[in-house]
Amino acid sequence: MRTHNELAVGLAQHNIHDTLGWFQLDRRDFLKIFSGGLLVCLTGASAWPQESGRSFDDHELPKDISAWLHIAADGCVTVYTGKVEVGQNIRTSLAQLVAEELMVPFDAITMVMGDTDLTPWDMGTFGSRSTPTMGPQLRTIATAARQTLIETAARRWNVPPATPRAADGKVINPRKSQSLSYGDLTRGEKLVKTVSNEVRLTPAKDWKIAGTSIPKADGRDFVTGKHQYPSDITRPGMMFGKVLRPQGFNATLVSLDISEAEKMPGVKVVRESDFIGVVAADAWTAERALVAFQAKWNVPAQLSNKELFDSFKQNPETDRDESGPEHVTGSVTQAMAAAPVKLEQQYTVQYIAHAPLEPRAAVAEWVGDKLTVWTGTQRPFGVRDELAEAFRVPTTKVRVIQPDMGSGYGGKHTGEAAVEAARLAKAAGKPVKVVWTREEEFTWAYFRPAGWIEIKSGAQRDGTVIAWEHHNYNSGPAAITTPYNVANQIIQFHPTKSPLRQGSYRGLAATANHFARESHMDELAHAVEMDPLEFRLKNLSDPRLCAVFQAAAEKFGWGRLRSTPERGFGIAGGTDKGGYVVTCIELEIDATSKKVRIRRVVEAWESGAIVNPDGLRNQITGAIVQAIGGALFEAIQFADGRILNPHFAQYRVPRFSDTPQIDVVLIDRKDLPSAGAGETGIVGLAPAVGNAIFAATGTRVRNMPMAPLNAVPGEQASPFQS
């Protein structure tokens, strides 16, 4: 399988995209680009469910074509999709689905992904949408391609179209033991097929390539260092750029002396109103020149961690709040009045950083008025639009290429480095690379929102929950509704003004809302003196979630285990974005140091038919490990417009020594459509840890992180260490 990068560069060398503006063309002209073969396009995307997410201009749906697939005369299959690979293994699993429907070996497929000149428009890679939406789209075009090839063969052999069948990259005529490879069938042809209707897809129970653990595409390139990440791209004559950062958020420049920097050999200072940067022939000199700037800033007094949660409640984003509660049933007031068991609690989550190991990076190159940028982003088309707007050029003049990157976890939706590199490249008249430092990534990217959550509940003595009121301030509405059966509910998300720039994160607010809900359910279970699992199952009827609870509990040995002051067991679960998750935790707490050590995690997971079991297991394990950070120790500390812990030495992330024994139990529902699995695996751990801490010590921690490195100001100090 050729990498995206090689292919993209190859096509660029042939100057294909320069001579033909893809989206301006009539679809029939696509074939000129491929000099023949079979091209299958998916149109009329309204047949497909919309991508979820907040508003993205008028691009709610792909306007015209959402994906295409080409079969060349040599039998090579190339699939074009705007989705991107960020470590979630979608390059491999989408190729598996195509190979399955097209009936070709996996290796015959090349995926071209996230290149705005070569792939159809796509909103972005987030929200666990690639598997449930792009998966069926690609399966549809692959199936249509297969049918077209069969029809072509039938015409050649002069047999009814129902006679031939496809297998292993060939069409076979069983009556005469004739066969033609796909390449033979497309050679000399100029076939374009557009599909818009749903076609009959191969059911998961009959899958032979999909549903298996095919290793990561191009895996070898990752152990040899050959794979080129965005920060590894070089261009002829390329220079290196750095950008001057203010001393704090909302700062204004008081004075700037660039004379020392300008004296350095080969250094060019670029100043365009607020934007101040520097380029040099080598990265080291560019860094020195930046340090040589003498800048004075005025940083206004600003909110700190200490005042954060008060500010959330006092600063609603009024226009959004008017939309009212997400969900209301029955009467919470009446039910609360009648409930013999009542609880009211508050929960908090802090801002945390994605800290992808590869920070933001971009290489920008102008050729005339055409801009090409290689950058790491989950939204290449969004970044293309950002660039077009920044430089007031039409989007057709901007090409964004996304080499498979050093991950994002929801943190790379934006194109800061791309715009910076393009600005510097324009001023320098040369290609320019910009790679953010770790400190820049920790400070000038965006954060997972902090949140304040209030839950009020009422239950009968037999454990039936009858009232549930859940308010989330700022962190978000994802998974805010309860999966439990409660007759009387008010559930509301309150958007508020955030002192820090905030955005997407793996699982979004599903982590915060699950932490609050599943901690609270545990508190209720203890209040009615029921086993936490039994209590949950009593209030649950969703069969998928029940099955996942049972699978996790069984593997874990729940019910046979009794917590002691130094060893706690906890359980929590839920569902979001089509994934069902239950997490069981065993942890140790040192009696004197109060150090919490997670020893064992069992997580059961179900998201419909599994496309790649090994890839899925890897994702779920990764989500569990990442969740440990947010649960126990990750928190952004900030004061007066400055991030106080913008280094790995101060902002602790999970390491080998934090990693428990992890058992992932996968439930393969071949009868159900496949949902995405990159995110929701993260949501169960934090509440399960909190519940295990309570089971051991009788102390309930309602603030995430539960055992921070340094106490977060404004929050009740946790008695626990990590």
Add this chain to the structure above:
Amino acid sequence: MGDLVLNINGANLHVNAPTGESLLSVLRNRLNLTGTKYGCGEGQCGACTVLLDGRAVRSCLTPASVAADAKITTIEGLEQKGTLSPVQQAFLDEGAFQCGYCTSGMVISATSLLRTTPNPAEEEIVRHMNGNICRCGTYPRILDAVKRASQMIAKGGSR
């Protein structure tokens, strides 16, 4: 500016770099050996790990001039005549990566560990590798890969 001769992956390479420039910067930005990664520049993540005379060092904190007397091995230098080193092969076999950005540093760190401790206990692996961050959280697989590499070496694989 100073003229340096660096012995990298068995070849003597001449570079002209200012005194004090880090080995990482020289490798990536002057020699285009981009397999070695930048993750923090502060010695905290291990993405930049290379071998100096077989010992793992953080190239972001090592001035290139200091490395001039040593044999430098980067991730690009582990494969021999198209054959992956046992550690590389073990990472591939275990699928011990997601985005793979930490992999170069992990492979190099594990290589140095197995050189001195061919059959490490799990705690030894954790202690040795704890300076390497995998933000994708593939630690359990990396542990398995290091154990597998150890077995491969015991069965006669090189290094």
